[in-house]
Amino acid sequence: xxTSSCLDIDEQWSGKAPFNIYGPCSAESPExxxxxxxxLHDRFGRVIFRAGIWKPRTRPGSFEGVxxxxxxxxxxxxxxxxxxxxxxxxxxxxVELCLKSGIDMVWIGARTAVNxxxxxxxxxxxxxxxxxxxxxNPIHGEISLWIGGLERLNGAGIRKLGAIHRGFYxxxxxxxxxxPMWELPIELKQNFDKLPIICDISHIAGARHLLPMxxxxxxxxxxxxxxxxxxxxPDEALSDASQQLTPDDLWxxxxxxTRRTTSFEENDGLNRLRRKIDALDDLALETISKxxxxxxxxxxxxxxxxxxxxxxxxxxxxxxxxxKNGTALGLSEKFVDEMLRIVHxxxxxxxxxxxxxxEDPEGPDSR
Ligand code: PEP
Ligand code: MN
Numbered sequence: 552x553x554t555s556s557c558l559d560i561d562e563q564w565s566g567k568a569p570f571n572i573y574g575p576c577s578a579e580s581p582e583x584x585x586x587x588x589x590x591l592h593d594r595f596g597r598v599i600f601r602a603g604i605w606k607p608r609t610r611p612g613s614f615e616g617v618x619x620x621x622x623x624x625x626x627x628x629x630x631x632x633x634x635x636x637x638x639x640x641x642x643x644x645x646v647e648l649c650l651k652s653g654i655d656m657v658w659i660g661a662r663t664a665v666n667x668x669x670x671x672x673x674x675x676x677x678x679x680x681x682x683x684x685x686x687x688n689p690i691h692g693e694i695s696l697w698i699g700g701l702e703r704l705n706g707a708g709i710r711k712l713g714a715i716h717r718g719f720y721x722x723x724x725x726x727x728x729x730x731p732m733w734e735l736p737i738e739l740k741q742n743f744d745k746l747p748i749i750c751d752i753s754h755i756a757g758a759r760h761l762l763p764m765x766x767x768x769x770x771x772x773x774x775x776x777x778x779x780x781x782x783x784x785p786d787e788a789l790s791d792a793s794q795q796l797t798p799d800d801l802w803x804x805x806x807x808x809t810r811r812t813t814s815f816e817e818n819d820g821l822n823r824l825r826r827k828i829d830a831l832d833d834l835a836l837e838t839i840s841k842x843x844x845x846x847x848x849x850x851x852x853x854x855x856x857x858x859x860x861x862x863x864x865x866x867x868x869x870x871x872x873x874x875k876n877g878t879a880l881g882l883s884e885k886f887v888d889e890m891l892r893i894v895h896x897x898x899x900x901x902x903x904x905x906x907x908x909x910e911d912p913e914g915p916d917s918r
Contacts, residue, residue: 556698556702557743558701558702558705558712558743558745558746559705559710560705560710560711560712560743560745560746561710561711561712562745564683564710564711564712564747565745565746565747567747568747568775568776569774569775569776569777570599570713570747570749570775570776570777571595571598571599571776571777572598572599572600572601572637572749572776572777572778572779573591573595573598573599573600573601573778573779573780573781573798573801574587574588574591574598574600574601574602574637574780574781575587575601575602575603575780575781575782575788575795576602576603576606576753576780576782576788576790576791576794576795577602577603577604577606577614577616577617577788577789577790577791578602578603578604578616578617578621578624578625578638579614579617579788579789580617581624581627583782583783583784584602584624584625584627584628585624585627585628585631586783587781587782587783587798588600588628588631588632588634589632589783590781590783590797590798590799591632591634591781591798591801592632592634593798594798594799594801594802595798595802597633597634598634599634599635599636599637599655599656600625600628600629600632600634600635600636600637601636601637601638601658601778601780602621602625602636602637602638603616603638603639603660603790604616604617604618604619604621604622604625604638604639605618605638605639605640605641605645606639606790607639607641607660607662607663608790609662613790614789614790619648621638622638622648622649622652622654623652625638625652625654626652626653626654629653629655635655635656636654636655636656637654637655637656637657637658637685638654638657638658639657639658639659639660640657640658640659640663640673641659641660641662641663641669641673642669642672642673643672643673643675643676645657645673646673646676646677646682647676649682650680650682655683656682656683656684656685657682657683657684657685658684658685658686658687658715659673659684659685659686659687659700660687661687661688661689661690661717661754662690664686664687664688664689664690664696664697664700665689665690665691665696667696667699667700667703670686670699670700670703670704671703673704674703674704674706674707674709675707677704677707677709678707678708679708681711682709682711683709683711683712683713684704684709684711684712684713685712685713685714685715685749686700686701686704686712686713686714686715687714687715687716687717687751688714688715688716688717688718688719688735688736690719690720690729691719691720692719692721692730692732692735694735694738694739697714697735697739698739698742701714701743701746712746713746713747713748713749713775714736714739714746714747714748714749715748715749715750715751715778716731716735716736716748716749716750716751716755716774717729717751717754717755717778718730718731718732718751718754718755719731719732719735726758726761727755727756727757727761728754728755728756728757728758728794729754729755729757730755731755731765731768733768733772736748736750736772736774737772740773747775747776748774748775749774749775749776749777749778750765750766750769750772750774750776750777750778751777751778751779752765752766752769752777752778752779753778753779753780753791753794753795754780754791754794756794757793757794758793758794759785759793759794759795759796759800762779762794762796762804763804763807763808766779766804766805766808767808767809770808770809770810770811771811777805779796779801779804780794780795780796781795781796781797781798781801782795782796782797783797783798784797785797839894842894842898843897843898843901846898846901846902847901847902847905849902850901850902850904850905850906851905853902853906854905854906860899860902860903860906861899866895869891869895870887870888870891870892870895873887873891874887874888874891
C-alpha cells in the first residue's frame with residue numbers, strides 16, 4: 552500500500568495548530584448562524600466557523616441547503632466575530648462563488664471525494680489561488696482514493712492542504728454512524744507527516760453521547776484539530792440534529808479532554824525513560840540473538856545424531872519454567888506464553904534450515 556509520493560505542504564500552515572472547526576451542519580438562517588457564532592465567541596473567543604450551504608444529501612427531499620445567499624451570512628459572521636469562515640464545495644461553480652465572496656477556507660465532502668472527476672474540477676478551479684482546502688475521506692475506506700485527491704489538489708498548487716477524517720460507511724457500523732477505522736488516518740499520517748489531519752467526530756458519531764469518547768481518542772492519536780457540528784438549538788436543526796452540540800455543551804466537552812504531549816523535546820522525563828527502554832530493548836535483542844546461536848548448535852547436534860527437531864516434552868517444560876519465572880517477575884502468564892511460542896517457532900525455523908538444507912554442490916562456504 553499505498554504511496555511513494557510526497558505532498559508539498561506549506562510549512563507554516565502545517566505548523567499551525569490546532570484547527571478548531573466548529574459551527575452548524577448547515578446554514579439555515581441569519582439568526583441561526585449569528586446565535587451559534589455568538590455562543591462560540593463567548594466560550595472560545597476565536598474558532599474556524601463552519602456551515603454547509605450546498606448540502607449533498609444522501610436521499611432527495613432532505614434539506615439541501617440555502618445556497619448562495621448563505622455566503623453573505625457567512626461573511627457577516629466573519630466580520631462580526633472575527634472568525635475565519637469555511638464551507639463545503641462540490642464543483643467549480645461553488646469554488647468561484649466562494650472565491651468571489653471572500654470565504655476563508657473550503658472543504659470537499661465525503662460524497663465528492665469519491666469522484667476523481669469532481670476533485671480534479673475543483674482543483675483546477677482553485678489553481679493559482681491561496682485558498683486552504685480540506686479533503687474529507689471518501690465515504691468508503693479506500694485510502695488510495697483519499698491520497699489521490701490530496702495529490703490532485705497539491706498538483707494544482709494547493710499547499711495549504713489538510714485532510715478530514717469523518718469515518719467510513721459500513722453496513723451496520725453500530726454504534727457509529729460511520730465506522731472510525733482509525734488505522735486509515737494513522738496510515739495517512741505515517742505517509743505524510745506534514746499534512747494536518749482533523750477529526751470530524753460529529754459524522755463518525757451520528758449521536759451526541761459518543762462525541763466525548765471520540766474527541767478524547769482523536770486527541771490521544773494526535774490529530775491536528777477537531778471538527779464538531781454546533782448549533783444554538785441542536786434539536787431543531789434542519790440537518791444532522793442528533794449529532795450537533797450547543798456551544799455550551801461543546802465547551803464543556805472540550806474542557807473535559809485530557810491533553811498529553813507527544814514531543815520528545817518537550818518532555819525531558821519522558822525522553823530519559825525512553826532512552827532506558829531503548830537500552831533494555833538492545834539487551835533483549837542481544838540475548839535473543841545469543842539464544843539463537845545456541846539453537847543453531849543444537850540443530851547441528853540433532854542433525855548429526857538423527858534426532859527430530861520438535862521435542863514436545865521439552866517445549867512444554869521450557870514454557871512452564873519460564874511462565875513460573877516470568878509471573879514471579881510481574882509478567883502475565885499469557886504474555887510469557889505467547890512470547891516464548893514466537894521465540895520457539897523461530898528456533899524451529901532456524902533448525903529446519905540447518906537440518907534440511909539441500910546438499911550444496913559448491914561446498915559449505917558458498918551460501
Ligand atoms: C458535513 O460536513 O456537513 C458533511 C456533509 O459531511 P460529509 O461530507 O463528511 O458527510
Ligand atoms: Mn452534517
